[in-house]
Amino acid sequence: MIKIGDFARLAQVSVVTLRHYDEIGLLKPVSIDRFTGYRYYAADQLPQLNRILALKDLGFSLAQIERLMQGGVSIEELRGMLLMKHAQAEQRLAEEQGRLSRIAARLKQIELEDSMTPYDVLLKTAPAMYIASQRVTIPTNDQVPEYLTPTIDAVYRHVQNAGGKDAGACFVIWHQSSQVLIDEVAEAAVPLERPIAPSEQVGVYELPATSVASTIHRGDYAGFAQAHAALLSAIEANGWESDGTYREVYLVFDPSDPANHVTEVQYPLRAGR
Amino acid sequence: MIKIGDFARLAQVSVVTLRHYDEIGLLKPVSIDRFTGYRYYAADQLPQLNRILALKDLGFSLAQIERLMQGGVSIEELRGMLLMKHAQAEQRLAEEQGRLSRIAARLKQIELEDSMTPYDVLLKTAPAMYIASQRVTIPTNDQVPEYLTPTIDAVYRHVQNAGGKDAGACFVIWHQSSQVLIDEVAEAAVPLERPIAPSEQVGVYELPATSVASTIHRGDYAGFAQAHAALLSAIEANGWESDGTYREVYLVFDPSDPANHVTEVQYPLRAGR
DNA sequence: GATACACCCTCAGGCGAGGTGAGAGTCAAG
DNA sequence: CTTGACTCTCACCTCGCCTGAGGGTGTATC
Numbered sequence: 001m002i003k004i005g006d007f008a009r010l011a012q013v014s015v016v017t018l019r020h021y022d023e024i025g026l027l028k029p030v031s032i033d034r035f036t037g038y039r040y041y042a043a044d045q046l047p048q049l050n051r052i053l054a055l056k057d058l059g060f061s062l063a064q065i066e067r068l069m070q071g072g073v074s075i076e077e078l079r080g081m082l083l084m085k086h087a088q089a090e091q092r093l094a095e096e097q098g099r100l101s102r103i104a105a106r107l108k109q110i111e112l113e114d115s116m117t118p119y120d121v122l123l124k125t126a127p128a129m130y131i132a133s134q135r136v137t138i139p140t141n142d143q144v145p146e147y148l149t150p151t152i153d154a155v156y157r158h159v160q161n162a163g164g165k166d167a168g169a170c171f172v173i174w175h176q177s178s179q180v181l182i183d184e185v186a187e188a189a190v191p192l193e194r195p196i197a198p199s200e201q202v203g204v205y206e207l208p209a210t211s212v213a214s215t216i217h218r219g220d221y222a223g224f225a226q227a228h229a230a231l232l233s234a235i236e237a238n239g240w241e242s243d244g245t246y247r248e249v250y251l252v253f254d255p256s257d258p259a260n261h262v263t264e265v266q267y268p269l270r271a272g273r
Numbered sequence: 274m275i276k277i278g279d280f281a282r283l284a285q286v287s288v289v290t291l292r293h294y295d296e297i298g299l300l301k302p303v304s305i306d307r308f309t310g311y312r313y314y315a316a317d318q319l320p321q322l323n324r325i326l327a328l329k330d331l332g333f334s335l336a337q338i339e340r341l342m343q344g345g346v347s348i349e350e351l352r353g354m355l356l357m358k359h360a361q362a363e364q365r366l367a368e369e370q371g372r373l374s375r376i377a378a379r380l381k382q383i384e385l386e387d388s389m390t391p392y393d394v395l396l397k398t399a400p401a402m403y404i405a406s407q408r409v410t411i412p413t414n415d416q417v418p419e420y421l422t423p424t425i426d427a428v429y430r431h432v433q434n435a436g437g438k439d440a441g442a443c444f445v446i447w448h449q450s451s452q453v454l455i456d457e458v459a460e461a462a463v464p465l466e467r468p469i470a471p472s473e474q475v476g477v478y479e480l481p482a483t484s485v486a487s488t489i490h491r492g493d494y495a496g497f498a499q500a501h502a503a504l505l506s507a508i509e510a511n512g513w514e515s516d517g518t519y520r521e522v523y524l525v526f527d528p529s530d531p532a533n534h535v536t537e538v539q540y541p542l543r544a545g546r
Numbered sequence: 547g548a549t550a551c552a553c554c555c556t557c558a559g560g561c562g563a564g565g566t567g568a569g570a571g572t573c574a575a576g
Numbered sequence: 577c578t579t580g581a582c583t584c585t586c587a588c589c590t591c592g593c594c595t596g597a598g599g600g601t602g603t604a605t606c
Contacts, residue, residue, distance in 0.1 A: 003553080003554080004553090004554075005552090005553065005554080009441070010442075010524055012397055012398075014593085014594085015553095015554090016593065016594060016595090017592085017593065017594095019555095020592070020593060020594095024592095036554075036555075036600075036601060036602095037554075037555050037556075037600090038553090038554060038555075038601080039554085039555090043491075043524065043525035043533065043535040044491055044533075044535065046489050046524065046535055046537075047391070047393070047489045047491060047535075050393045050395060050488070050489050051393045053393075053395055054393035054394065054395055055393075056592095057372065057375065057395070057396075058372065058375060058376055058379065059372060059376070061591080061592090062591080062592075063591095075383065075387060075388060078383065079380065079383055082376055082379055082380050082383070083380070085376050086373065086376045086377065086380065089369060089372050089373040089376055090373060092369050093366065093369040093370060093373060096362060096365050096366045096369050097366060099330065099331065099332060099362050100359065100362040100363060100366060102330065102331060103331055103332070103355055103358050103359045103362055104359065106331065106355055107352065107355050107356070107359065110348065110351065110352055110355070114348060115348060116348075116351070118320070120320070120323045120324045120326075120327035120328075121327065122323060122326055122327055122330070123330075124285055125285075168282070169283075215323070216319050216320045216323050218316075218317055218320060251283055251316065251319065252316035260316065260317075262316040262317065262319055262320075264319075276573095276582075276583080277582090277583075278581090278582060278583080287564085287565085288582095288583085289563095289564060289565060289566090290563080290564065290565095292564095292584095293563070293564055297563095306572095309571075309572060309573095309583075309584075310571090310583080310584050310585075311572080311573095311582090311583060311584075312583085312584090329563095334562075334563090335562080335563070336562095
């Protein structure tokens with residue numbers, strides 16, 4: 001008969017942990033003194049506790065461990081659980097690796113600029129959605145507004161005419177890298193709640209979900225270069241790979257004061273993150 | 274002015290999360306309707322939220338993020354925090370890698386044996402401790418008890434004579450691999466609360482802390498081979514490296530019935546895990 | 547026999563980052 | 577005026593323990 005403190009020392013766990021395992025029924029002491037409430041463990045509970053600790057280390061929850069220990073799990077089921085844990089561990093490993101390189105990138109950036117950038121790049125998922133869209137080719141970069149504005153308007157008009165409703169902020173898909181400044185192909189897009197009929201100019205299709213590197217820019221379009229620079233360097237630092245296009249999402253568009261604009265710049269990434 | 278639901282959709286976080294951030298003062302809406310309690314956010318809070326999410330992704334706690342956002346952190350301090358996060362991430366990465374190979378090892382083992390082994394191998398730390406010990410060379414393996422028992426008794430007698438007290442179970446350090454069965458060098462050791470004076474036969478010194486792969490064996494010493502096999506295969510699967518010795522810790526020693534013996538077998542590992 | 551001192555007990559509450567559900571009020575469209 | 581989508585607060589849950597308060601036990605020493 002071993003008292004809880006000695007048992008805890010033997011297995012290198014805390015007394016609190018043992019009491020916790022008793023409480024949840026995972027490892028009950030072989031006897032409890034009826035009068036003092038003292039818990040007494042047997043030596044042959046050490047292997048049991050060892051098994052619990054080993055399974056915990058593999059990533060099982062205490063509830064799962066209880067099922068495993070009670071023997072209500074077939075070997076096939078156990079294999080399945082282990083395979084799942086394996087996949088989860090692989091995913092966490094990849095996450096941790098990404099985190100590590102992101103931290104390293106931040107550190108490098110501090111060395112270079114001695115400050116925090118105003119651009120925080122986030123990896124997120126652009127959900128799948130139906131969009132109505134129209135393409136336009138813009139000869140030179142300074143003509144962007146005069147070509148893009150009417151195109152966006154045209155798409156919105158078509159959505160209205162076809163009885164559709166927009167589901168969120170409109171955006172533009174640029175079909176070349178941000179370095180290209182002449183003959184840019186832009187696709188003005190409006191997300192839809194439900195698909196509508198297309199017209200000759202305005203196409204309607206489902207944009208598949210995709211991972212994007214994303215950052216948010218405030219104000220007019222003069223300072224965009226920095227946002228792009230931040231995105232590109234983050235993509236490089238993380239070992240991601242752009243698919244060659246990028247998107248501008250017009251979250252807030254205030255024609256009266258461009259300083260109030262809020263635009264999200266997204267770089268879709270090739271599959272496999 | 275953006276309602277909480279729309280703001281949540283824009284940033285792809287949950288409404289509950291935004292309310293939580295409001296509650297802890299991390300990101301308060303620019304205005305709250307005095308009568309309805311509705312929270313209203315401004316577009317320029319999106320970059321703030323983005324920064325919060327980016328920092329969270331780097332592994333900062335919400336409390337740390339709050340300090341960072343309040344600007345009460347110098348660039349040097351930030352660098353230090355990032356370095357720390359970097360180290361932590363590296364450690365988690367290593368842990369995750371270890372876990373992954375341990376899961377893979379279990380899976381392989383299931384393939385081979387179609388069952389769970391009774392031996393669960395744990396990585397733990399044998400703490401530093403003072404020990405009194407005496408070495409003995411045992412000619413052949415079947416003479417182990419007749420050589421070892423008196424040696425252990427001798428160490429205990431010396432501890433008593435020198436006024437020391439044992440601190441935990443006695444153990445034996447075997448100074449060669451478990452394959453060697455002739456002329457084995459065994460060191461019978463008793464952990465001490467405080468160092469005592471040595472004698473001619475019995476040495477006293479501090480055994481340094483070390484990582485060990487450990488498993489627990491029940492019963493007599495006939496079935497030890499399996500425990501050693503389990504330890505060796507776990508060490509190989511995890512990419513650990515034995516230092517060439519191993520230890521047997523006699524957690525429970527019941528001379529009247531060897532079936533009650535509980536022995537922990539430890540393989541000390543070379544540094545760097 | 548008294549007194550240390552190390553143990554042991556139960557019970558309540560806390561951590562971190564939210565999630566869940568109940569019950570009630572609010573807003574915009576038809 | 578109703579419907580349905582939102583929003584609010586409040587309270588409790590998650591997971592694997594840890595901490596502390598308040599009180600009882602067990603053994604050794606003075």
